[in-house]
Amino acid sequence: MASTSQAPSPGAGTAHPDHLGHVIFIAAAAAMGGFLFGYDSSVINGAVEAIRDRYDVGSAVLAQVIAIALIGCAIGAATAGRIADRIGRIRCMQIAAVLFTVSAVGSALPFALWDLAMWRIIGGFAIGMASVIGPAYIAEVSPPAYRGRLGSFQQAAIVVGIAVSQLVNWGLLNAAGGDQRGKLMGLEAWQVMLGVMVIPAVLYGLLSFAIPESPRFLLSVGKRERARKVLEEVEGKDTDFDARVAEIEHAMHREEKSSFKDLLGGSFFFKPIVWIGIGLSVFQQFVGINVAFYYSSTLWQSVGVDPTQSFFYSFTTSIINIVGTVIAMIFVDRIGRKPLALIGSVGMVIGLALEAWAFSYHLVDGKLPATQGWVALIAAHVFVLFFALSWGVVVWVFLGEMFPNRIRAAALGVAASAQWIANWAITASFPSLADWNLSGTYVIYTVFAALSIPFVLKFVKETKGKALEEMG
Secondary structure (H helix, E strand, C coil), X not given: CCCCCCCCCCCCXXXXXHHHHHHHHHHHHHHHHHHHHHHHHHHXXXXXXXXXXXXXXXXXXXXXXXXXXXXXXXXXXXXXXHHHHHHCXXXXXXXXXXXXXXXXXXXXXXXXXXXXXXXXXXXXXXHHHHHHHHHHHHHHHCCHHHHHHHHHHHHHHHHHHHHHHHHHHHHHHXXXXXXXXXXXXXXXXXXXXXXXXXHHHHHHHHXXXXXXXXXXXXXXXXXXXXXXXXXXXXXXXXXXXXXXXXXXXXXXXXXXXXXXXXXXXXXXXXXXXXXXXXXXXXXXXXXXXXXXXXXXXXXXXXXXXXHHHHHHHHHHHHHHHHHHHHHHHHHCCCCCHHHHHHHHHHHHHHHHHHHHHHHCCCCEXXXXXXXXXXXXXXXXXXXXXXXXXXXXXXXXXXXXXXXXXXXXXXHHHHXXXXXXXXXXXXXXXXXXXXXXXXXXXXXXXXXXXXXHHHHHHHHCCCCCCCCHHXXX
């Protein structure tokens, strides 16, 4: 599923103030999928230790239950485009909302570990769908003059979803007396944490009935008059709608359907540019960022922080994540993608190295010494800040811009799949690695952050200010 990315033409309107509010509502409603993406990805953080205790499982099995959602993510992302092209973007959102709801209810009421894993896969499939449908839909309904800013709603919604899930988990833990297995509403606290996602999932589904179908999809199925009405709805009445419809149809006819075999070539199976995209995706995950969102409560508890405080620190890192994302949005078009990536890499190396140093000390009475404890806490926030203001946003910008038009869709799909696989590898390996040597684990992440610097310097070209047609 491709999104409209053509530059504004003489026929393209810019939404008037009375229409802009409606367009913002439409983009925000679609971005609720991003909110659920962030919420579902992070909410498991509050349940990790309770699941370990309730089902009496070791780190390796626990990691598979936590990481298995990422398998669903990969499948959902790989299939969402074709589903949306066949039945429409709105129907796709509604399917994702139903899957999010079912996953939340099932995860809150599991019979055993195996069905908890199954509900996690279903939730992951919905995440994968949301990760593809949201940005494409927003791009397709946004007036060209506002497309970049409205497109940023998806990433903003993801980081807000992460923060809200951590805040809700913290509040529920306090309500349960600081015990993840404490009783709340007849269930254990961790079950309520997973079940709360029903609320935003239902809201997402309801909002999908209040927003229009993408004009691009409507044109693809021959509904020209309905597409014209949607364009009028989002761009105002002063636009030349016949020209806009013709422009979109021309862009659709001009596009080539890229396939996997178009990516082949060069010395190592894929074309070099595809490997660079894969490299960006893998480095983004191999610095260990998702450890901060899936396992941060467990991490802090392992070095002596009490559960309530550990949940609060998880929330504060999520706020730092939002701050960093806003910084990236402000500067990505001003200083460029490549400088921002390099700044982020240097900051991540410093933060991760300090964490590795702090975790190398022996625990005293089950806790890190005071100095090392504070260093670890501050360094964790530094790491998340520098990731968020750089690689968290920049990689997605690069992947959307760096590939030649002829292979863009297929290459982006391969790079995104590499990202999910790398995410799974880090998520599945962390508990066992932490049991082996927590400091050593952070040394590994530090090495990957350091290697990302020469990778960017040598292989990655700046895309700021270049037309998509210039990429090659």
